[in-house]
Amino acid sequence: MDSERRSENGVLPLSDVTVVDLTQVVAGPFATMGLGDLGAEVIKIEAVGRGDRSRSIQPKPAYFDTVNRNKYSVAIDLKSDAGREAARRLVADADVFIESTKPGRAAAFGLDYDAVAELNPGIIYCSISGFGRNSPYEDLPAWDMLIQGMSGIMSITGEEGGEPLWSGLPSGDLIAGSYASQSVLAALYARERGDIDGEWIEVPMFDAAVTWLTARAGYTFGYGEPFPRLGTHHPSIVPFGKYDCSDSSIVIAAGTPDFWRGFCRALDRPDLLEDGRFATMDDRVRNRGELDDVIEPVLKSRPSDYWIDRLHEEGVPAGPIYDTRTVWEDEHVKRRGLHQVMEREDREDADVIDQPVHFAELDTRLEIAPQRLGESTDAVLRRHGYSADELARLREAGVIE
Amino acid sequence: MDSERRSENGVLPLSDVTVVDLTQVVAGPFATMGLGDLGAEVIKIEAVGRGDRSRSIQPKPAYFDTVNRNKYSVAIDLKSDAGREAARRLVADADVFIESTKPGRAAAFGLDYDAVAELNPGIIYCSISGFGRNSPYEDLPAWDMLIQGMSGIMSITGEEGGEPLWSGLPSGDLIAGSYASQSVLAALYARERGDIDGEWIEVPMFDAAVTWLTARAGYTFGYGEPFPRLGTHHPSIVPFGKYDCSDSSIVIAAGTPDFWRGFCRALDRPDLLEDGRFATMDDRVRNRGELDDVIEPVLKSRPSDYWIDRLHEEGVPAGPIYDTRTVWEDEHVKRRGLHQVMEREDREDADVIDQPVHFAELDTRLEIAPQRLGESTDAVLRRHGYSADELARLREAGVIE
Numbered sequence: 001m002d003s004e005r006r007s008e009n010g011v012l013p014l015s016d017v018t019v020v021d022l023t024q025v026v027a028g029p030f031a032t033m034g035l036g037d038l039g040a041e042v043i044k045i046e047a048v049g050r051g052d053r054s055r056s057i058q059p060k061p062a063y064f065d066t067v068n069r070n071k072y073s074v075a076i077d078l079k080s081d082a083g084r085e086a087a088r089r090l091v092a093d094a095d096v097f098i099e100s101t102k103p104g105r106a107a108a109f110g111l112d113y114d115a116v117a118e119l120n121p122g123i124i125y126c127s128i129s130g131f132g133r134n135s136p137y138e139d140l141p142a143w144d145m146l147i148q149g150m151s152g153i154m155s156i157t158g159e160e161g162g163e164p165l166w167s168g169l170p171s172g173d174l175i176a177g178s179y180a181s182q183s184v185l186a187a188l189y190a191r192e193r194g195d196i197d198g199e200w201i202e203v204p205m206f207d208a209a210v211t212w213l214t215a216r217a218g219y220t221f222g223y224g225e226p227f228p229r230l231g232t233h234h235p236s237i238v239p240f241g242k243y244d245c246s247d248s249s250i251v252i253a254a255g256t257p258d259f260w261r262g263f264c265r266a267l268d269r270p271d272l273l274e275d276g277r278f279a280t281m282d283d284r285v286r287n288r289g290e291l292d293d294v295i296e297p298v299l300k301s302r303p304s305d306y307w308i309d310r311l312h313e314e315g316v317p318a319g320p321i322y323d324t325r326t327v328w329e330d331e332h333v334k335r336r337g338l339h340q341v342m343e344r345e346d347r348e349d350a351d352v353i354d355q356p357v358h359f360a361e362l363d364t365r366l367e368i369a370p371q372r373l374g375e376s377t378d379a380v381l382r383r384h385g386y387s388a389d390e391l392a393r394l395r396e397a398g399v400i401e
Numbered sequence: 402m403d404s405e406r407r408s409e410n411g412v413l414p415l416s417d418v419t420v421v422d423l424t425q426v427v428a429g430p431f432a433t434m435g436l437g438d439l440g441a442e443v444i445k446i447e448a449v450g451r452g453d454r455s456r457s458i459q460p461k462p463a464y465f466d467t468v469n470r471n472k473y474s475v476a477i478d479l480k481s482d483a484g485r486e487a488a489r490r491l492v493a494d495a496d497v498f499i500e501s502t503k504p505g506r507a508a509a510f511g512l513d514y515d516a517v518a519e520l521n522p523g524i525i526y527c528s529i530s531g532f533g534r535n536s537p538y539e540d541l542p543a544w545d546m547l548i549q550g551m552s553g554i555m556s557i558t559g560e561e562g563g564e565p566l567w568s569g570l571p572s573g574d575l576i577a578g579s580y581a582s583q584s585v586l587a588a589l590y591a592r593e594r595g596d597i598d599g600e601w602i603e604v605p606m607f608d609a610a611v612t613w614l615t616a617r618a619g620y621t622f623g624y625g626e627p628f629p630r631l632g633t634h635h636p637s638i639v640p641f642g643k644y645d646c647s648d649s650s651i652v653i654a655a656g657t658p659d660f661w662r663g664f665c666r667a668l669d670r671p672d673l674l675e676d677g678r679f680a681t682m683d684d685r686v687r688n689r690g691e692l693d694d695v696i697e698p699v700l701k702s703r704p705s706d707y708w709i710d711r712l713h714e715e716g717v718p719a720g721p722i723y724d725t726r727t728v729w730e731d732e733h734v735k736r737r738g739l740h741q742v743m744e745r746e747d748r749e750d751a752d753v754i755d756q757p758v759h760f761a762e763l764d765t766r767l768e769i770a771p772q773r774l775g776e777s778t779d780a781v782l783r784r785h786g787y788s789a790d791e792l793a794r795l796r797e798a799g800v801i802e
Contacts, residue, residue, distance in 0.1 A: 013591040026616060038587050054616075058637065059623025066619040132759065135733045141660075141718045145633070145641070149652035150731070154633070154643075155724035156569025157558060164643065164650070164722050166633055167568035168557025169613055178579040183758045185586035186439050190414040190763055192593045200761035207757035210728060210739055212570055214754070215427060215455075217725050218467040221752035222460020226724035232546070232555075232567055236459065240546070242555075242565065249565070251550035259542075315540070317547045321565050323556035323627035324618050327611060330551070332536045338611055351622035353615070356608035357584045358533065360601035362591055 010363025012039025017188065020045065020090050021071065022111065023100040024052040026144070026170050027205060028128050029067040030177035032098055035184065036070030037355050037364045043090055043380055044071040044371075048083075048401045051075065051373035065350040065370040069342060074381065075374030075401035078109040082399045087111060089384045092119045096184055100128040103139055113200045124187045124199045128180050132204035142205050147172030151209035156216050158229035175212055176205040238284040238291060239263060242321065245304040253317040260284070262314030266307070267298050342369035374401040411764025413440025418589065421446065421491050422472065423512065424501040425453040427545070427571050428606060429529050430468040431578035433499055436585065437471030438756050438765045444491055444781055445472040445772075449484075449802040452476065452774035466751040466771040470743060475782065476775030476802035479510040483800045488512060490785045493520045497585055501529040504540055514601045525588045525600045529581050533605035543606050548573030552610035557617050559630040576613055577606040639685040639692060640664060643722065646705040654718040661685070663715030667708070668699050743770035775802040 017040040021032040029044075029052070036042040046052050051073070057063045074090070077083040088110065091097050097116055099106050106112045106127070113125050130142020140146075145166060148154045153171055154164040180203045187199040219227040232241040237255045254263045260281075264272045272278055272294065277287045284291055299307060304320060311318035322330060328339045342350045355364040377400050378391055386394075394400045418441040422433040430445075430453070437443040447453050452474070458464045475491070478484040489511065492498050498517055500507050507513045507528075514526050531543020541547075546567060549555045554572055555565040581604045588600040620628040633642040638656045655664045661682075665673045673679055673695065678688045685692055700708060705721060712719035723731060729740045743751045756765040778801050779792050787795075795801045 011591065011596045013587040013596065016594070030615060034583070057616075059620060062619040062623030063616050064619075066615045066622070131733060135736070137713075137720075137733055139716070140713060140720075141716070143654040143656065143718045145635075145654050146652055146718045146720050149643070149722045150720045150728070152723050152725045152728045153568075153570055154652070154722055157566065158569075159560070159563075159566065162560075164633075165558065165560065165566065166631070167554075167570065167572070168559075168617065168628070168630070169554055169568065169572065170616065171568070171570065171572070174613055174615065175579075178576075178583065179758050182435070182579065182583045182586060183760070185583060185590060186414040187760070187763060189586060189590045189593060190412065192590060193417070195412045195414065196762045199763060202759040204737075204757060204759075206733065207737055207739060210734065211754045211757045212575055213725055213728075214431060214467045214575065215458075215464045215571065216569060217752075217754060218463040218465075219460060220725040221467070222463030224726070226726040227569070229569070230567070232565075234546075242550070251547055251555070253544040253546050255544065312538075312541060315542070317542045317544045319538075319541075319547050319551045321550045321555055322553050324553045324614055324621040325625070325627040327551070327553045327614075332532060332538055332607065333611065335536070336605075336608055338608060351618075353612045353618060356605060356612045357580050358603040358605075359584070359588070361597045362588060362600060 010359065010361060012365060013362050014038040014040040017041070017096060018043065018094045019096040019098060020094040021098050023098055023128060025054045026067060026173035027176045028098055028100040028180070029054070030174055031128070031180035032071065033067050033069060034181045035096070037366070039365065040096070042071040043094070044068070044073050045078070045087060045090070046073055046075050046373055048075045048077040048398060055373065061370065062351065066352060068370045069350065069352050069366060070368045071371065072368065072376035072380050073371040073373055074377045076377070077399050080399050082394055082397065084110045086381060086386070086394070086400065088119060090380070091116050091123065093384060094120065094123065095188070096124045096126065098126045098128065098180060098184070102141065103129070117198060117200070120198070122191065122198045124184055124191065124201065126180055126184055126201040126203065128176055128203045128205065130205050132202050132207070135204070137206070142172070144170040144172040147205045147209050150206055152213055152216070153209060156227045156229060159231045160229060160233060162229060162231070164229070171212070172205050172209050176203050176208045179203050179208045236285055237281065238288045239295060243296065243299045245299055245302060245307055247303040249321050250304045250307060251319055251321060252311065259316045262316040263311065266310040266314045266316060267295060269294070269298065340366055342366060344369045377401060411760065411762065413766060414763050415439040415441040418442070418497060419444065419495045420497040420499060421495040422499050424499055424529060426455045427468060427574035428577045429499055429501040429581070430455070431575055432529070432581035433472065434468050434470060435578070435582045436497070437769070438767070440766065441497070443472040444495070445469070445474050446479070446488060446491070447474055447476050447774055449476045449478040449799060456774065462771065463752065467753060469771040470751065470753050470767060471769045472772065473769065473777035473781050474772040474774055475778045477778070478800050481800050483795055483798065485511045487782060487787070487795070487801065489520060491781070492517050492524065494785060495521065495524065496589070497525045497527065499527045499529065499581060499585070503542065504530070518599060518601070521599070523592065523599045525585055525592065525602065527581055527585055527602040527604065529577055529604045529606065531606050533603050533608070536605070538607070543573070545571040545573040548606045548610050551607055553614055553617070554610060557628045557630060560632045561630060561634060563630060563632070565630070572613070573606050573610050577604050577609045580604050580609045637686055638682065639689045640696060644697065644700045646700055646708055647702060648704040650722050651705045651709060652720055652722060653712065660717045663717040664712065667711040667715045667717060668696060670695070670699065741767055743767060745770045778802060
């Protein structure tokens with residue numbers, strides 16, 4: 001927890017903010033985890049008995065743990081009148097409510113925007129959904145893979161001449177989660193300035209993913225053609241991409257004349273600088289095959305560590321291709337303390353990835369380890385006016401857990 | 402500009418915020434574009450003669466245009482004393498300064514954090530870099546592909562049994578850009594509340610990308626093994642992934658018992674529901690090959706439109722695989738007005754992708770079309786105290802453009 005970069009006596013920017021979180025799986029939980037890291041009190045409402053659906057996704061509980069630290073788990077049966085009343089008390093006192101329930105579900109729980117705003121006119125209410133209201137797909141359940149397919153992300157991922165592939169990241173979920181936290185922060189700022197009383201925000205996953213096409217869409221806007229799948233090549237930079245060394249593969253991005261000169265020095269092949277076939281970037285792109293024939297055997301003759309050191313000495317962007325196990329052994333990643341272990345008294349500790357951003361004055365935190373289902377039900381509901389007797393009765397009736 | 406979803410008389414949340422932007426290519430520009438969409442005045446400082454490096458990336462100017470609307474382009478030679486003085490005047494009046502220059506470059510321009518904070522103690526100063534200070538890779542230029550390789554994103558993208566691939570999105574850039582805008586918003590909020598005077602934020606691209614591993618890292622935390630490449634399959638859900646129809650491919654995500662029943666109805670194969678080989682999800686995962694042998698010929702017998710309609714009628718998540726050209730023809734995308742054209746008087750109009758988030762009270766905007774290099778140099782510098790004569794002299798001396 002004491003990674004070198006944490007500022008001393010930092011202020012948590014959202015220490016005065018309470019978030020009620022009715023989301024599950026990845027998109028919503030990623031957003032509310034980020035707000036919790038910034039200091040918000042996050043009250044995660046989960047279904048009695050089952051909890052967040054990702055609690056049952058393997059490997060348990062590691063899958064769930066990666067996006068659910070800094071939250072108080074409160075298990076409530078929202079299908080019961082008494083459960084809905086408990087949820088109403090929580091949102092009545094909150095600054096932010098984030099939900100990702102199916103269309104119509106929030107209203108059935110009495111937690112639609114109008115109902116919540118009547119209880120709490122200052123609420124910032126954020127809905128994350130697949131497509132949002134008034135969409136031809138409004139009722140269609142959104143899965144990350146569907147969003148990747150429909151947004152164009154799959155179409156630009158894959159081998160040259162091959163089939164569309166997923167991005168390995170759950171991009172559809174994480175992009176939506178990022179827009180949700182960003183939008184909530186913008187609304188908190190506007191509310192603090194007195195520009196709004198409360199706010200209702202909709203984040204459609206599909207639309208969010210489409211906006212990330214950015215320069216890939218620019219290719220189509222400029223040329224009229226779909227952006228092609230390129231494997232690990234670059235259409236206009238050589239040498240660039242994945243190269244095999246004697247032990248494993250590395251990535252190299254020699255995208256400037258300086259990098260090209262450094263690359264030739266690193267390979268101890270200054271003769272390539274005099275070779276007319278490779279004189280300019282245009283030449284190297286045109287004669288990529290011939291250049292690959294020259295450099296591939298050289299790179300394959302030594303291990304990746306050797307080449308990365310040599311390329312770095314010459315200032316050329318190059319690095320290893322880590323997987324989700326080796327990345328944590330990287331010297332930089334270790335120095336930053338990106339992989340942290342949060343202790344839990346009653347069961348195995350939780351592996352988490354810390355926030356990447358460094359603030360000089362403000363701070364982020366890793367404080368509350370991912371909780372068991374309902375671990376904070378009593379503590380949170382008591383703070384919202386329930387007596388021990390009432391809680392015992394609700395528990396007995398299966399309304400809370 | 403008048404997409405149906407824009408609120409009427411909305412307040413732009415950042416209408417009182419001025420951002421000075423010394424970033425280029427994708428990561429920084431994506432962040433400052435988002436702040437501009439939320440209403441901030443963004444003053445984009447570019448090098449005289451050359452401008453943002455992405456102005457020369459093909460297709461021109463479409464590549465640049467996709468991440469540079471809502472900014473005033475001011476071309477200044479920061480290698481000259483007079484140019485540095487002009488930049489100092491701009492940051493002295495700003496709320497936010499975002500830069501992504503190489504290590505040491507901002508200091509050479511007199512625009513390092515200490516220098517800027519001395520001019521303007523309230524500044525929120527945000528640096529986007531590959532690795533940040535005190536990294537073993539501090540001096541290494543960061544390219545999106547390098548970040549994808551080192552962060553593990555490449556390792557989890559690719560065909561089953563195949564080689565690591567890029568994600569088609571410039572994920573390394575866009576993730577860092579998202580963290581930058583989110584962190585700046587958190588700091589603006591804290592400053593508005595009086596918790597801080599100013600702030601210094603560092604966003605390292607590598608660290609940012611690593612945090613997006615989330616549940617993919619959870620796989621390793623739980624099993625000790627690297628998350629595998631899976632093509633478009635899912636390790637524990639069947640039917641799931643890409644399926645060929647008679648004309649093109651679609652994605653299907655039948656991840657629940659309800660969806661499985663709907664899937665069988667859509668294919669008019671209720672017999673599969675009685676087939677013991679496919680009774681439970683575990684059965685379907687175990688007998689995936691046999692199930693594929695049954696359903697692939699059925700799906701290939703009709704076009705994708707037919708199957709998508711049928712699957713939607715049965716409530717099964719399914720959809721087309723759009724590319725960066727066909728996505729704009731989707732009925733939802735058209736209804737949302739995600740693809741917008743911003744008019745430019747003096748040259749071809751700019752194609753842009755609008756913000757995905759809907760606010761009820763607040764608003765976002767598409768107001769300033771992507772500008773020519775230096776299009777607002779005079780207008781902005783005059784607002785910061787330069788006379789027409791001074792500007793003429795500076796232009797003649799090559800200090801501004």
